[in-house]
Amino acid sequence: MSQQTVFAMTGGQVSLEGRPVLRGVDLSIGSGEVVAVLGTNGSGKSTLVRAMLGLIPLSGGRTELYGVPPAKFRDWRRIGYVPQRLSVGGGVPSTIREVVASGRIARQRRLRPTSAADREAVARALVTVGLADRAGDPVHALSGGQQQRVLIARALAGEPDTFVMDEPTAGVDSASQLHLAETLATLVREGRTVLLVAHELGPMEPLVTRAIVLRDGRVVHDGVPPQPVGVHALPGHEHVHPHAVSPECGPLTWEPGPPASKEVPGA
Amino acid sequence: MLELLQFPIMQRALIAALLVGLAAPAVGTFIVQRRLALLGDGIGHVALTGVALGFLTGTAPVLTAVVVAILGAVAIELVRERGRTGGDVALALLFYGGIAGGVLLIGLSDNGSNATLMSYLFGSISSVTTQDLWIIGALSAGVLAVVAIFGRELFVLCQDEEVAKASGLPVRFLSLLIAVTAALTVVVAMRVVGLLLVSALMVVPVAASQQLTRGFRTTLALAMAFGVVATVGGLSYTFYVNVAPGAAIVLLALAGFALALGVGTFVRRSRTRESTR
Numbered sequence: 082m083s084q085q086t087v088f089a090m091t092g093g094q095v096s097l098e099g100r101p102v103l104r105g106v107d108l109s110i111g112s113g114e115v116v117a118v119l120g121t122n123g124s125g126k127s128t129l130v131r132a133m134l135g136l137i138p139l140s141g142g143r144t145e146l147y148g149v150p151p152a153k154f155r156d157w158r159r160i161g162y163v164p165q166r167l168s169v170g171g172g173v174p175s176t177i178r179e180v181v182a183s184g185r186i187a188r189q190r191r192l193r194p195t196s197a198a199d200r201e202a203v204a205r206a207l208v209t210v211g212l213a214d215r216a217g218d219p220v221h222a223l224s225g226g227q228q229q230r231v232l233i234a235r236a237l238a239g240e241p242d243t244f245v246m247d248e249p250t251a252g253v254d255s256a257s258q259l260h261l262a263e264t265l266a267t268l269v270r271e272g273r274t275v276l277l278v279a280h281e282l283g284p285m286e287p288l289v290t291r292a293i294v295l296r297d298g299r300v301v302h303d304g305v306p307p308q309p310v311g312v313h314a315l316p317g318h319e320h321v322h323p324h325a326v327s328p329e330c331g332p333l334t335w336e337p338g339p340p341a342s343k344e345v346p347g348a
Numbered sequence: 349m350l351e352l353l354q355f356p357i358m359q360r361a362l363i364a365a366l367l368v369g370l371a372a373p374a375v376g377t378f379i380v381q382r383r384l385a386l387l388g389d390g391i392g393h394v395a396l397t398g399v400a401l402g403f404l405t406g407t408a409p410v411l412t413a414v415v416v417a418i419l420g421a422v423a424i425e426l427v428r429e430r431g432r433t434g435g436d437v438a439l440a441l442l443f444y445g446g447i448a449g450g451v452l453l454i455g456l457s458d459n460g461s462n463a464t465l466m467s468y469l470f471g472s473i474s475s476v477t478t479q480d481l482w483i484i485g486a487l488s489a490g491v492l493a494v495v496a497i498f499g500r501e502l503f504v505l506c507q508d509e510e511v512a513k514a515s516g517l518p519v520r521f522l523s524l525l526i527a528v529t530a531a532l533t534v535v536v537a538m539r540v541v542g543l544l545l546v547s548a549l550m551v552v553p554v555a556a557s558q559q560l561t562r563g564f565r566t567t568l569a570l571a572m573a574f575g576v577v578a579t580v581g582g583l584s585y586t587f588y589v590n591v592a593p594g595a596a597i598v599l600l601a602l603a604g605f606a607l608a609l610g611v612g613t614f615v616r617r618s619r620t621r622e623s624t625r
Binding site for chain 2: 131134135136154155156157158160162164171172173174175176178179180183184186187189191192217218219235239245
């Protein structure tokens, strides 16, 4: 696969209500990479991915999506965004199917009725996250982990090349975490690009090809995760190793195992 | 029972009630989904200034109300978009300004009086003329067309604005569209239930409907049904008993909500019992 650049940020700065959250981030993510953004609360993880999508304006530097600034980007069907919390709650009930089907919006045109392709994609997404038998249930009746699966299914339904997931494991039970790791493994096999924000990786760890650690709005580590993938990528494979990339480790305390594949700009 | 259909005044009033009963809950469903249930109230307050401006300048109050309500809705949307800090206070200031401005301007005009003010605050469906009916019909059709054409996009927007943005939807345009549609609905419903009770027709049928439904589409459809039953039923009641139609309509809608709440609670409870058995 030719390495196309999906996300490119140079000198990215973001201030929220006058407080600097990102202080100059240089980052480039190519297609097919499975990147985890790690860091403690308040390190700027969420802000980074939302800024890369153009959801938050930069106060300095620039960022591009497939080579285009977010404001001029038109090919949104290539992006599947899974937001952090479930705001599906809304004031009005919605069924799981309705929420998942809304993930097709970037592929639909006004005044065109729902197509057979739309329906098939929605059905596939529901099967992938294991909620096909509950498609008619209201979303607000689900547990946190199940709601997270609905949000992932919504992104899946759009059949994007790139997935951006903001804390998909936060507040999710271990069964749903395993399910999520399986879904992620499928995406990786299909060669999709995945950018995910996480507090801890849990069962997704073997799938991640690159870890970016943020601290105080700066990248303090950018490179391969401590252990190579390979057999560890198999779903269900359990392994134990020291967590070299813990949110606390910085460029001085972190000791690379295998050589880093990427330089660490700005760190 | 059908004798009420023999009076032209009543015929016009019933058609107006039917249209408003359909349009208000249709927009209301999206507004409630977006957690902006009080948007209609805000626009209603601002629209009063528009009505008064009509009296002062000798233009049709409905037209000036449309213009001012749209301006008010856009202002509210821009304040909302700018951020949370102080947003609700800014909205409150706008509401008070709308009411006070309306009362002041009515006082300045020669042909306005407290009675005309009351008819806009609480509705005067019996005074609906054929010309009014055309305006109400066109506005309602516009509102329903917006829901039909943009419903899918508005659903995404009202669920999560950031997801809408990351799906490439024109978020700014859609936000203004829903605000303007709400403004039009307020003006349409103003003649039927009055500016002070407009918001009830946008919110109460939706609140009643969602007690009984599991999905968005069904909530929308049932809310429109509830809306029509409330407006047509409430109006018919006032044919026999001399009370203000606006009040009768809103109280009927609230009674529908209480009933739906009871039925919904009962259904949910028996469903839980079934699943735990």
